[in-house]
Amino acid sequence: MKSSSFLAVLGLCVGAAVARPATDLLFQNNLNYTDDANHNSFLLLDQRSTQALAAQACRDGFSETLVSTPQAKSSMSDLVSLLTYYGTPSVWLADGILEVRDGKLKFGPAKKGSSLPALCTQSTKASLSFQPVNQSATTTVRNSATKNTFTGYRNLKSFRFLGIPYSNSPGRWEYSSLNPSRNQAYNATAFGPSCFQTGSSKYSEDCLFLNVFTSHLPADGARTTRQLKPTLVWIHGGAFTGGSGADNTFDGANMVSRGDVVQVTINYRLSTLGFLALPGTNITGNYGLADQITALEWVKHNIEYFGGDPSRVTIYGQSAGAGSVRALLASPPARSLFSAAIAGSNLGGYDYGTTYSKYYTIEQEYQAAGMAVVNASGCDGQADVVACLRAVPPSTLVNQSTVARFVVVDGKYIVADQLDVRDRSKTANVPTLWGVMAEDGAPFLPYVTAGETRPQALQSVLPSPYQQAATANTSLFPIPSSTTNSSLNLFNLTAQVGTDVIFRCVDQATVYSALNHGVFPNAWFYQFERSYQTPGFDVNAPTCDAPKTKERPNGDTRLPYLRCHSGDLYYEFGTLGESRLPYRDALDLDFTRLIMDYWSSFVRSHDPNPSADYLEKRGYVQTIDLIRKSGQWRPVGKSKQGSVRLLDVPPRQSTYQRQQQCEVEGLPVDLYEAGK
Incomplete structure (x- = not known):
């Protein structure tokens, strides 16, 4: 032969x-x-x-x-x-x-x-997703097991396969399963429609698509582990009510070409269509979360043909995407489908953040949202409530004043009311990377009103049991004096406290207990001290933007500004150009390089510290210089002091942030320990 x-x-x-x-x-x-x-x-x-x-x-x-x-x-x-x-x-x-x-x-x-x-x-010179590409620059990938083919295209930086249907196109409030097709030829040159949410009429209920960005293609149809790249699966945020894997903020061209990984972005069902649960019916919730698991199953069975290693998959989400990562760490069907996890700006604690880390029962979800959905849809009192709801137009459901957006304990995908950080048999035992923005909570809070006092400001963000102690402690909860604007200074205080009780304290406590009980073999933690706010999420503007001056009309990062929720995303994906935004100064570019090199290193090796050999061979001299000056990013460790990387130019190492404040606020670092 x-x-x-x-x-x-x-x-x-x-x-x-x-x-x-x-x-x-x-x-x-x-x-x-x-x-x-x-x-x-x-x-x-x-x-x-x-x-x-x-x-x-x-x-x-x-x-x-x-x-x-x-x-x-x-x-x-x-x-x-x-x-x-x-x-x-x-x-x-x-x-x-x-x-x-x-x-x-x-x-x-x-x-x-x-x-x-x-x-x-x-010869294709287009480097940004909105630029026209050479239509002849197509490439076909063939899965030798299913005989399916996927025809994508390339630009200057990556091969791109867009709009791949990963599921069986389930009906409304049916759980998705892996796309069963065989011998199908897929045109993967354009994004599929996003899932229904408020806004555009271009949304669809048939929306379970994913996108693959890669710089490496194995030999046509080959099944091989040689040269396969670690794979990053991005789960978008958006309060479980909005967002899309097609958002060019998360375009994968820079990540795969600089970081030597494969990137996948996914859609999943949102809002009432993705998270409704009704007691006593077969609508049991978590459809959007189950979609994420189906997407991970698709990655397991297909990504090797796109150059990705199915045994080295890192899941990564921010905001509600981080809430998804937290839920997937706990989900029995998901645990074998990934080898590491990144949770950026995961919510928890009090107020709006609570349900992202502590899950409702189906009955509780019905009281919080389901009942309102049934009533607003005109289905209350109907003989068949489910049939009535299935007949409601999707745009009506997602635009109601109350929508279902909660992860629930359904008994299959989620089996407990929170991530168990003390029992390694109930949580995925994988390396993790966690972190927050310095003032992550600022966009979730109302701006201070005229004449508002410090006690009133603290009362607006703290539950009543903790208001008195915080108000009395002016040393731990002072009004910052970083600007000459007294209202902005007071809002800075509420932003810090809001960040504590919605983001920081719960995430630090999660990592502390998970490490001390052997749930996570290792973990790293960060806090962004520099940010670039996305224009689409700039609440309370311009508090989250570097002040514009005559000398620096794009923003002077040397002046005080709040480092807010989502201000990290352009750095992590290197996509300022996708939004046609300028680098405000030379440090923005150096910082983008450093952050992407940290993140892609974690995907490659499950350690955010890129090896010196890798950086030298790639010629990444700016990152080499910054790391040489600042030292290694140390893992968190098991002590109550912890270890946190403060991300700036240059970065520096510190301990868990605002621990004393978290204690006063009722969210201490040992929150999840026995007796707490």
Whole structure:
């Protein structure tokens, strides 16, 4: 029997269709989107062959050519870093051989009998998701088990497969299951519709789609663990009532090209369509959470064909997405589907945040939301309430004044009223990364009113049992004096306390107990001291924006401003360019590089500290310099002092933040310990 490599060469010789070899899209991403036009990307085909066959593989597989010597010389610095990192010291060019020796490119003539990988051009120059792309730059991935194919496209930085249906398209208030299709050809060049929520009429109930961003494609249809990349699955936030995996804030091109991972973004059902639960019926809630689990099952069965490693999956969510991560850590059907977790700005504690970390029973959810939904839909007193609700237009349900948005104890997906951080048999035992914004809670609070006093301000954010102690303690709860605006200073106080009781205290207590009971093998914690607020969520503006001055019209980050909820997202995904926003100063760019290098390192190794070898081979000199100056990000540890990375330029290490305040507020670091 002839070997597969011989058959591939034979196919080339006789002009037959050639299976795509393993391919890497190479782009030296410095995260400066204004500089993208000055850099080229390349396709590295990991199949050794003659120069003629290499040229044919570029042409037949991608409608590209072998890179010429002048083209390579125009990208010398980038190619040194890229070929060094990918361990490919010699490649075919159109007019010879390119070698990397002693950190320099060497050009030479073709040598008879040489068998080398191909370095192909990559002619698509679009680097941002809204820019038009070359319609011929399509690529098809084939799942050899299901025989399904997915045709996506590439831009300057990544291969992109959009709008992939991951489920069986369940009916309203039916649980999703894995897409059972076989022998289907999917056009994955455009996002699928987002799930119904308030706003646009473009939403759909048939919305369970995901998107894959990758820089590596295995050989066509191959099942292999070689060169597979760690995979990041992003779960969007939005109060369980809004959001989409198609939001370009979370575009994966920068993460995969700079961080050497695969990124997946998902849709899941929202609002009443995703979270309604009615006692005594078969509507038992958590449909949106179950959708997330179905998406993870799709990743398990399919991601290897897109270059991702199904055994190294990190789930990552922010806000309600972090609430989802917390729930998935507790969910029995989910625990085997991921190997690490990131929860950014997870809510808990008091007031609005409570239900993100402590779950209602179905009866409690009915009292909080379900009854109002039934009444507002005109279904109260109907012989068949469920049938009545199924007939209500989806836009009506999601636009009611009260909607269902709560994770509930349904007995299958969620079996207890909160994450168990003291029993490792009931929670996923995976490395975790947690953190908050310095004033995460500010957008969730009303701005202070004229004449409002300090006691009144504290009463507005604290439950009554803790108001007196906080009001009396002016040393722990002073009014900041960072600005000349007394109202803003008072709001700064409520923002700090609101951040404590909705975000910080519960998350620190979660990590403390989980580590001390061996639930998490390791954990890291952060607090953002620098932020860039997303325009779509800028409540109480401009308190969360760096003040604009004549000298710095885009915002002066040296002046006081609140570091608010969602102000971390542009840094984590490197997507300021997607919103056409400027870097306010040089530190914004350095900070973006540092944060993405931390986050992608956690996905690759389950440790946010990127290895020195990785940074050096990639040529990430700015991050090397910042880490050299600031030292390693230390894990939290088991002590009550903990360890927290304060993220700024440069970053610095500290302990759990505002522990004494959390104690006075009734949310101490040992909140989850026995007797508390």
